Amino acid sequence: MDALRGLALLGIFIANIPGFNFLSEPVGTGPYFTSLDNNVRFLDHMLLEGKFYSIFSFLFGWGIALQIQRREENQLKAISFARRRLFFMLVLGLSHIVFLWIGDIVAFYAMLGFVLLAIRKWKDRTLFITAILLILSPVLLYYIKMIWPPASAPQQLLNDTGIWVDSRLNNINSLEEWKLFLANMNYFDLIKTNIAGFFWRFSDLFFQSRISKVLGMFILGFLMGRKGRYKTILKNYRLLSIIALAGLLVGLPANYMMSNMVMKDQGEYYGLKLMGWHRTIAYAIGVAPQALAYMALFFLLAASGIGKFVVKVLAPVGKMAFTNYILQSLVATIFFLPFGLNMMGKLGAAYGALLATSVFLFQIIVSRIWLNYFQYGPVEWLWRSATYKKWQSFTKRKQEEKTENHPVVTY
Secondary structure, eight states, X not given: OHHHHXXXXXXXXXXXXXXXXXXXXXXXXXXXXXXXXXXXXXXXXXXXXXXXXXXXXXXXXXXXXXHHHTTTTOHHHHXXXXXXXXXXXXXXXXXXXXXXXXXXXXXXXXXXXXXXXXXXXXXXXXXXHHHHHHHHHHHHHHHHHHHOGGGGHHHHHHHHHHHHHHHHHHOOOSHHHHHHHXXXXXXXXXXXXXXXXXXXXXXXXXXXXXXXXXXXXXXXXXXXXXXXXXXXXXXXXXXXXXXXXXXHHHHHHHHHHHHHHHHHOSSTTTTTOHHHHHHHHHHHXXXXXXXXXXXXXXXXXXXXXXXXXXXXXXXXXXXXXXXXXXXXXXXXXXXXXXXXXXXXXXXXXXXXXXXXXXHXXXXXXXXXXXXXXXXXXXXXXXXXXXXXXXXXXXXXXXHHHHHOOSXXXXX
C-alpha cells in the first residue's frame, strides 16, 4: 500500500504541475516550451489525469477499512478514532489550501471520509452497486446541468462567493486585474487569494462531480480492505491479470477519446455543450477501469523479483505521503510564483513533467534517509499526535525497528 501510494504521488504531481504553473495557454514561447509539449499534454490526459487520484481514493477507502478492522473489539472506539483522524486531516487540508495551494485534495477527502463512515455498515453488494452508480453518475449529472440550468446552482454560488471574497480581500474585479495581481503577488497576497480560491476550488469539484467519482473509489477500496478481502485478492494472480487486461481494454480507448476532446476543447466542457457531455462519458467509462488496471499491474509486478525492489524503493515515499504531498506544493510554490523563482507561465508540459519527476526522485532519497531516524514524516507525526491527543514518539528506537512488522496506514 505504501509503495503504490508513493507511485500515485508522482502521477498526481505531474498532473498538478499545470495548476501550479498558472499556465492559461497550452502552448507558449521561450526556452522552456518544446515541440513535445502537445504530445506530453495528450499523454497526461490519456494516462495520468484522474487515474492517480482514483488510486489514492481507492487506497484511502482501503485504509479506513483496515483502521476499523484493527479495533474490532470496540467498534464505538474505532469509529470515534476514525472521526477524530478525519477531523484533523480536514484541518491540515484546509491549512494546506490557505497557506500553499488551492488545489489541495486532502480536505475534500476528509469531508467524504465522514460519508464513508456513515455507510460503512451497508452490505457488500449494496456498497458495490452504489460505487458503480457513483462512478457513472457524472454522465447523468452533466446532462441534467445541460438541460436544466438550476442544477448548476451549488457551483455557481461557490464561484460567485469566491469572486466576492477576492473583490473584498484583493480588490480584484476583472481578469486583467487578476493577471496583474498574480504577476506581482507576495506570500501574503497568496494567502489572501487562496482564501478566495477555496470557493473556486470547491465550485470546480462540484462541477466535475468529483464527489461521486471519489466516493465511488472510496467504497471500492473499502470493500477491498473489509473482512481482509485483500489477502485473497492479492494472491489471486489470475484475477489480477483479468482486471488488468479488462481495465486496459476498456480504459485506454475511452481515455484516448477523452484526451482528444480535451485537446480540442474551446470552452465546450465548462460551457455545458454536447462535446463536454461526450468527454464526461469517456471519463466515466475509462478512468476507473484504467486506475484499477494500474493497481492490478502493480500488484502483479510486486510479486516478482524486480517488483519487490521497486516496492522497497517506493515504500518510504508512500509512508510519508502526506508530508511529501505538502512538500510538492511547497517546492512548486517557490518555483513558480513571483516571490520565489518566478517561473509561472514559463514552463511547458514536457519540462513540467521533468520537474515533477526530478522532485519525486529527490523525495525518494530524502524519505528513505528520514525514516532511518524518524518513525513518521513530520506531517504524519503531527496528524498522529493530534489524533491520539498526545505527542507521539518521533525518533526511531532500535527496539521499534525490530518489532515494527505490520503495515502502517498513513494516508
